[in-house]
Amino acid sequence: MARLGGKVAIITGAAQGMGAAHARRFVAEGAKVVITDINREAGEGLAAELGSAAMFHTLDVANDAGWAAVVSAARERFGPVTALVNNAGILGPGKPCAELDEADFLKVCAINQTSVFLGAKHVIPSMIEAGGGSIVNISSISGIVAIYGTPNVAYAASKFAVRGITKQIAIEYGKQGIRANSVHPGYIRTPMMTAALDDEQIKIASGSVPIGRVGEVEDVSNLVVFLASDESGFVTGTEHIIDGGLTAL
Numbered sequence: 001m002a003r004l005g006g007k008v009a010i011i012t013g014a015a016q017g018m019g020a021a022h023a024r025r026f027v028a029e030g031a032k033v034v035i036t037d038i039n040r041e042a043g044e045g046l047a048a049e050l051g052s053a054a055m056f057h058t059l060d061v062a063n064d065a066g067w068a069a070v071v072s073a074a075r076e077r078f079g080p081v082t083a084l085v086n087n088a089g090i091l092g093p094g095k096p097c098a099e100l101d102e103a104d105f106l107k108v109c110a111i112n113q114t115s116v117f118l119g120a121k122h123v124i125p126s127m128i129e130a131g132g133g134s135i136v137n138i139s140s141i142s143g144i145v146a147i148y149g150t151p152n153v154a155y156a157a158s159k160f161a162v163r164g165i166t167k168q169i170a171i172e173y174g175k176q177g178i179r180a181n182s183v184h185p186g187y188i189r190t191p192m193m194t195a196a197l198d199d200e201q202i203k204i205a206s207g208s209v210p211i212g213r214v215g216e217v218e219d220v221s222n223l224v225v226f227l228a229s230d231e232s233g234f235v236t237g238t239e240h241i242i243d244g245g246l247t248a249l
């Protein structure tokens with residue numbers, strides 16, 4: 001049986017990388033999916049590839065009004081939203097703290113952190129109407145530990161905040177059938193990773209992972225499908241690390 005049959009999902013930052021993998025997998029598991037991103041061309045291309053179970057809607061996740069429009073479009077096409085994957089995120093400039101501009105700090109927090117609040121705020125009424133839902137917030141191992149050698153206070157602040165927002169939503173809405181969990185990937189091979197690390201650096205990163213490789217997008221989709229599905233019905237308010245053992249060191 002399809003693990004996400006009957007679910008209506010919004011996935012942010014789904015034009016490429018992990019978000020695109022989640023969209024493909026959600027459709028394969030029987031969900032209706034609203035692919036959202038600021039990259040319209042790639043997003044529309046993916047929606048066309050996935051057929052009638054998918055649609056694309058442009059969304060800058062930091063834009064409150066944009067969220068209202070997406071939730072309303074999802075409802076009109078597929079019905080009330082029952083799954084939300086807050087996946088969109090940016091690394092930002094990655095400068096040492098004393099060299100980072102406030103504007104850059106705030107931009108990273110708007111896209112990685114405020115977005116998670118906005119997404120939840122806008123889908124919760126839809127989930128209550130549907131009798132429940134699952135919110136999956138993509139954080140990072142940077143939301144669990146500080147990363148030595150890669151300065152990025154804005155990314156760390158935003159990804160730790162995702163973890164806190166998730167727990168608070170979980171306890172506020174648990175009795176209304178809404179679950180919220182955070183996902184904390186380590187090194188995952190996506191355009192974000194290949195923009196930040198060259199082949200040699202990816203090889204070194206792989207060697208530092210106890211499991212001996214970097215993660216692939218499908219590794220993360222396996223976990224996100226579980227959290228969005230009814231299989232995880234008693235799992236809420238928790239953080240799920242998927243890093244090949246990196247933070248166990």
Ligand SMILES: NC(=O)c1ccc[n+]([C@@H]2O[C@H](COP(=O)([O-])OP(=O)(O)OC[C@H]3O[C@@H](n4cnc5c(N)ncnc54)[C@H](O)[C@@H]3O)[C@@H](O)[C@H]2O)c1
Binds near residue numbers: 036088190193
């Ligand atoms: N790749 C990794 O190793 C890794 C590790 C830990 C956590 N993460 C997190 O996983 C998530 C996905 O990362 P990825 O590696 O697939 O990234 P990616 O850069 O490959 O894809 C991110 C997508 O988000 C979109 N996006 C950027 N800003 C946006 C905005 N304001 N509104 C809407 N969409 C926007 C981009 O257009 C892109 O399609 C991010 O939250 C990232 O922080 C990634």
